[in-house]
Amino acid sequence: MNLEALYKEAGAYLEGHFLLSSGNHSQFYLQSAKVLEDPKLAGDLAQALATQIQAAGLKVDTVCSPALGGVLAGYELARALHVRFIFTERVNGTMQLRRGFEVKKGERILVCEDIITTGGSALEAAACVENQGANVLGFAALANRGFCKRVGSDTPASLTCKLPNDVPFFALGDFTFDIYEPSSCPLCKDGSVAIKPGSRGN
Secondary structure: OOHHHHHHHOOOEEEEEEEOOOOOEEEEEEOHHHHHOOHHHHHHHHHHHHHHHHHOOOOOOEEEEEOOOOHHHHHHHHHHHOOEEEEEEEEOOEEEEOOOOOOOOOOEEEEEEEEEOOOHHHHHHHHHHHOOOOEEEEEEEEEEOOOOOOOOOOOOOOOOOOOOOOOOEEEOOEOOOOEEOHHHOHHHHOOOOOEOOOOOOO
16 A cells, blocks of 8 residues: 555645644645545555554454544544544643543553654543553554654654554554754745644644
């Protein structure tokens, strides 16, 4: 599966000058919503991800995703794994498990995002279910932005990766783009203005 080609074909591989959630800038941006708007493609990607997870021997009870970006990917992954799906969401900046969702003590959870960069949002979602006694067995995403090490990849984790080293991370491919602090961004120096295309602050 050529993940980069799929993103480009879907118009989800954007080039320009982008303001990331971290506050840093990049010339490229992955807009997974454009990939996931095709239900068949979303299902095929989720099935490929599920195959990796099953091959690793993980026995999952529930998939949990942080809203908003991870919801479609997580739902399709839960469907492929034939398990329950729940999601967390931010309320006044704090990630919470709401809408009547509950987890049991010892419940085996897989946290799924559309894209994992440093893994910060995924960790917040994990904390929500762990606080209720569940066990997070792994993390998953359609694509890895290259900061964390995924199962089956030789790309090492960077110092900015927040995912724990002892919990497996599954993704369909790595995307490694240059990221700049605003003060040293060459795109800014060329006179362009960064735009924020993601789900937060849009």
